[in-house]
Structure formats: C-alpha cells, structure tokens
Amino acid sequence: MDQPKVLPNYGAISHSVPATPLPVYYLTPLPPPPRKRYGFFKAFVAALVLIWFTHHLFNKVGTRWVYPLSDSDPTQHRHHSHRHSPYESGWDIGVSGLDHDAEGCAVWDHYDPDHPLQVTKDAQSSGNATRRHGDDDKFTFSIPISSERYHFVSWGPIDKSSIQLLPVKSDKKQIVVEIEILKDPRGVARVCALPSNKDDNGDDTYGVGIYSPRLPHPHPSTDWPAFKITVYVPAGGGKSLGALETRLGQFEHVFPDLSNTRFTKLKVAAANVPMAFDSVVADSVRVDNANGPISGNLVSASSLVISNANAVVRASLTLTQAGEIHLNNANGDIDVVVHLKSDNQDSRPDFKIDANNANAPIDLVVADQPVDSGLFIKSNNAMGAIRAHLHPAFEGEFKLSNILRSSRVEFNNHDDPSGRDRERYLDFYKRGSFTTGNIRWGDRDAEHAPGSVTLSTVGAPLELYL
Incomplete structure (x- = not known):
C-alpha cells in the first residue's frame, strides 16, 4: 500500500520512540467445530444481512447525486414530454430553483449558495442581456479576499471540464478567476459572476456560475460546452482565507500544494472526474465525488468528510485537534493514513473515525495519535475486507464481527509511547463470529484513556493490528 507523504508542518504529540524488536504474536484462536444443523440457518441470516446492508448503502449513494427537478422548475414543465440523456441528471449536483427563462446572467439572480436545493417561487428576471461568445x-x-466564500457552481449538461488552483505571490487583496471556454458548439453556455444582480449596496462578487440550459431535444455530449477554470490564489505567509466551495459536475479538481494557505472551509463536489489534492489545509473539509478517484493530502482542524462511489479514495488525512473523520464509499477502495494531532496539553482530545464501504476493501492506518487521547473507530463493510492498523498509544476496547469468516488480531509489543516504561496488557476473547477484547498500558486499576474499535464485515477478511 502506497502511503501519501506526511505533512511536516503539523508536529504535535506523536509516537517518536523506536519500537522494541520483540516477537509478534498472532492471536487467532481456532474456531469451534461447525454445527451442521445450524449451517443453513447461519447462511440464511448472513444473506439477509448482506441484502439489507447493500440495499441501504446503494440507496444512499444514489440519492446523493440524483436530484429530481421540483414541480416549480420551469424546465421540467417546458420539457417534460422529451427524453433527455440518462446521464444528465447525475451531473447537476443538486442545483435547482434557477429561473430558467431568464436571459443572460439573470438565471443566477435568485441562487442561494447556502441553500442550493431550495426553490425560489417568486424569482423574477433582472433582464440582463445574454452575452454571446465563441470557442x-x-x-x-476577481473575488475579494475579504469575501466569506469563493463559490463555483455549474448547472446543466456540461462535458468534461476542469478547475485548477494555482498559488501566486501577489500583494493584491483578491482572488483572480480565469475561465476559458474550450468548446460551445451551440453557443448556449453562460459564464456569470455571482451575485449577477447587484443591488443598490453594490454586493461584492463571491463566485462564478456556469449555466448550460437543457435543450428541447436530446443532444450528444459532443454538443455540450466545456470549460477550464483557473483560480489564482495569493499564497505564502500563512494566509487565512474564506470558504472555498465548488458544486461543479464533470469538472476535474486539481489542487497543488497550498499548505501555506488556510481556508475556513473546503467544501467541493464533482462527479465522473478525478479530484486530486496535493496539500490543502482548512478548518473543516468535505469532499464528494462519484465514479472518480479522490486522492491527496487533506488537513483539517476538526472535521473531515469524504464520500465517493465506484472509485478509490486514497489519501493522507490529518486532524490538528480533537474532531471527526467520516469516510463513505461503495465499489471502490478506501485506503487512508490518518494522523491525529493535538497542541493542547491541558485537556485530553477525543477523535472519532467512521469508515463504511461495500464490495471493496477498507485499509485504515492510524500513524499518529497523542498519548492519553481517546480514539473511537467504527467501520462497516459487506463483501469487502477491513484492515485496521492502530497506533501504540491506543487504549480501549475492540469488537470484531465477521459472518462466514474468522477474524484476525495481531498484537505487537512496543515501547511505552509516553516514556513512562509501562507494561502493555491485552485481554482477548472469541465467541462464534465475535472477537472482543481490550488493550491498555499499565495496571488494570490505573486510569486509562477511553477508546473503542468496532469492525464488522460479511464474507471477507477482517484484521486488526495493535
């Protein structure tokens, strides 16, 4: 497993004592002889569990990307008798409530980035003229740096496009956005500043909207417009910027090393394209994709969410203080290395990691964990393996559930990560398809950091490395 690079600029409490080369103990008690009269019953129960789990998971994935148009959407009334490409609805990323009869950039006049799914029934056109353009x-x-958000959104059938961030040295207090129209055979696409209708107070631009209307008759993707968005971000000096948000359909996301810039939020969404993050830092991070890989190095203060389907998630993830990581996928690997940090010496940080998948493996490595911190991991899979490697600082309970296969627990001796020369103890039990136990440093009656690991899968390897 290839591990992404580790960011050097977030050092805190981590395990730096070299491990003692002691023997490795494979703790996998032999399962009891099978009871033939219960064999069919167990297989039947396992099948029911698998059907329920996969049905629930795939329904969740589907509703994340396909958003039906509401009854108040003029496009639905105007074209309801025509058959559109079956792929178009999955690329809209849920933007509705637009005034599709408006001219020019007025289509975005009533778009609300905080509530993009909400329909505005009283929308009226501002009467802006349509801007004609060619290939x-x-x-x-330009978006002022002082803006709370830098927002990029698209709606309608758009061919494969891209958005790329480039760090630049600049004294100007603005983010410059350059949009190149790669093709627009029918001349229907609109590129607009958001907001497009400035009021008497002169609203500042906070983003860019790209609109491609659905035409009355189906047309192939070769007739869809395509764009290249380049965002020039002032970098260096530890700049703190607002929220970077994208709701772009088939726009490949390319983010270089932006580790010297901190966003208050990174919230990006796409479909059918790769999303690559060399190094991005934000207070909170959310990445959504489908049918396209997600990779890179993401650093968050307290919240990190990644959702995908039918493609791999391979990343290095860092929390710089107590917080949560949520990972969801289906039919695509989850392969992550997690670094948990904390600069606060006065309190015990708690970390939570949730990882869910189906039909593809979950590989989770906790490479760093503060001493005496709480770590709570919950991971579920179906027809896919789970392999979890914990840091020696982990203390707490673990519970493994594996229907139709045996679980494996591997225990490695390490030096005390706190430097207090404590002994490490493991209690281990196995009953049926369940494997339970707990691991701790020092005496049983001494105070220990809370923690728990719950892993569950069906019909695939389940491995825990302590």
Whole structure:
C-alpha cells in the first residue's frame, strides 16, 4: 500500500520512540467445530444481512447525486414530454430553483449558495442581456479576499471540464478567476459572476456560475460546452482565507500544494472526474465525488468528510485537534493514513473515525495519535475486507464481527509511547463470529484513556493490528 507523504508542518504529540524488536504474536484462536444443523440457518441470516446492508448503502449513494427537478422548475414543465440523456441528471449536483427563462446572467439572480436545493417561487428576471461568445473565449473575474466564500457552481449538461488552483505571490487583496471556454458548439453556455444582480449596496462578487440550459431535444455530449477554470490564489505567509466551495459536475479538481494557505472551509463536489489534492489545509473539509478517484493530502482542524462511489479514495488525512473523520464509499477502495494531532496539553482530545464501504476493501492506518487521547473507530463493510492498523498509544476496547469468516488480531509489543516504561496488557476473547477484547498500558486499576474499535464485515477478511 502506497502511503501519501506526511505533512511536516503539523508536529504535535506523536509516537517518536523506536519500537522494541520483540516477537509478534498472532492471536487467532481456532474456531469451534461447525454445527451442521445450524449451517443453513447461519447462511440464511448472513444473506439477509448482506441484502439489507447493500440495499441501504446503494440507496444512499444514489440519492446523493440524483436530484429530481421540483414541480416549480420551469424546465421540467417546458420539457417534460422529451427524453433527455440518462446521464444528465447525475451531473447537476443538486442545483435547482434557477429561473430558467431568464436571459443572460439573470438565471443566477435568485441562487442561494447556502441553500442550493431550495426553490425560489417568486424569482423574477433582472433582464440582463445574454452575452454571446465563441470557442476559445476567456472571461476574468476577481473575488475579494475579504469575501466569506469563493463559490463555483455549474448547472446543466456540461462535458468534461476542469478547475485548477494555482498559488501566486501577489500583494493584491483578491482572488483572480480565469475561465476559458474550450468548446460551445451551440453557443448556449453562460459564464456569470455571482451575485449577477447587484443591488443598490453594490454586493461584492463571491463566485462564478456556469449555466448550460437543457435543450428541447436530446443532444450528444459532443454538443455540450466545456470549460477550464483557473483560480489564482495569493499564497505564502500563512494566509487565512474564506470558504472555498465548488458544486461543479464533470469538472476535474486539481489542487497543488497550498499548505501555506488556510481556508475556513473546503467544501467541493464533482462527479465522473478525478479530484486530486496535493496539500490543502482548512478548518473543516468535505469532499464528494462519484465514479472518480479522490486522492491527496487533506488537513483539517476538526472535521473531515469524504464520500465517493465506484472509485478509490486514497489519501493522507490529518486532524490538528480533537474532531471527526467520516469516510463513505461503495465499489471502490478506501485506503487512508490518518494522523491525529493535538497542541493542547491541558485537556485530553477525543477523535472519532467512521469508515463504511461495500464490495471493496477498507485499509485504515492510524500513524499518529497523542498519548492519553481517546480514539473511537467504527467501520462497516459487506463483501469487502477491513484492515485496521492502530497506533501504540491506543487504549480501549475492540469488537470484531465477521459472518462466514474468522477474524484476525495481531498484537505487537512496543515501547511505552509516553516514556513512562509501562507494561502493555491485552485481554482477548472469541465467541462464534465475535472477537472482543481490550488493550491498555499499565495496571488494570490505573486510569486509562477511553477508546473503542468496532469492525464488522460479511464474507471477507477482517484484521486488526495493535
């Protein structure tokens, strides 16, 4: 398993004492002889559990990406008798409530980035004229750094496109956005500053909207417009910027090393394209994709959420203080290395990790964990393996459930990560398809950091490395 690089600029409490080369103990008690009269019953129960789990998971994945148009959407009334490409609805990323009869950039006049799914029934056109353009045209926008958000959104059938961030040295207090129209055979696409209708107070631009209307008759993807978005971000000096948000369909996301810039939020969504993050730092992070890989190095203060389907998630994830990590996938590997940090010496941080998948493995490595911190991991899979490697600082209970296969627990002796020369103790039990136990440093009656690990799968390897 290839491990992404580790960011060097977030050092805190981590295990730095070299491990003592002691023997490795494979603790996998032999299962009891099978009882033939219960064999069919166990297989029947396992099948029911698998059907329920996969049905629930795939329904969740489906509703994440397909958003039906509401009854108040003029497009639905205008084109309800025509058959559109079956792929179009999955690329809209849930943007509705637009005034599809408006001209020019007025289509975005009533778009609310905080509530993009909410329909505005009283929308009226601002009457802006449609901007005509041809292939290879470029538009340039500037967003003030003081803006709370830098928002990029698209709606409608758009062919494979891209958004790329580039760090630049600049004294100007603005983010410059350059949009190149790679193709637009029918001349229907609109590139607009958000908000498009400035009021008397002169609202500042906070983002860019790209709109491609659905035409009355089906047309192939070769007729869809395509774009290249380049965002020039002032970098260096530990700049703190607002929220970077994208709701872009088939726009490949390319983020270089931005580790010297901190966003208050990173919230990005796409579909059918890769999303790569060389190094991005934000107070909270959310990445959504489908049918496209997610990879890179993501650093968050307290919240990190990654959702995908039908493609791999391979990343290095860092929490710089107590917080949560949520990972969801289906039919695609989850392969992550987690670094848990804390600079607060006065309190015990608690960390939570949830990882769920189906039909593909989960590989989770906790490479760093503060001493005396609480770690709570819950991972579920179906027809896919789970392999969890914990840091020596972990203390707490573990519970493994594996229907139709045996679980494996591997215990390695390590030096005390706190430097207090404590002994490490393991209690271990196995009964049926369940394996339980707990691990701790020092005497049983001494105070220990809370923690728990719950792993569950069906019909696939289940391995815990302590």
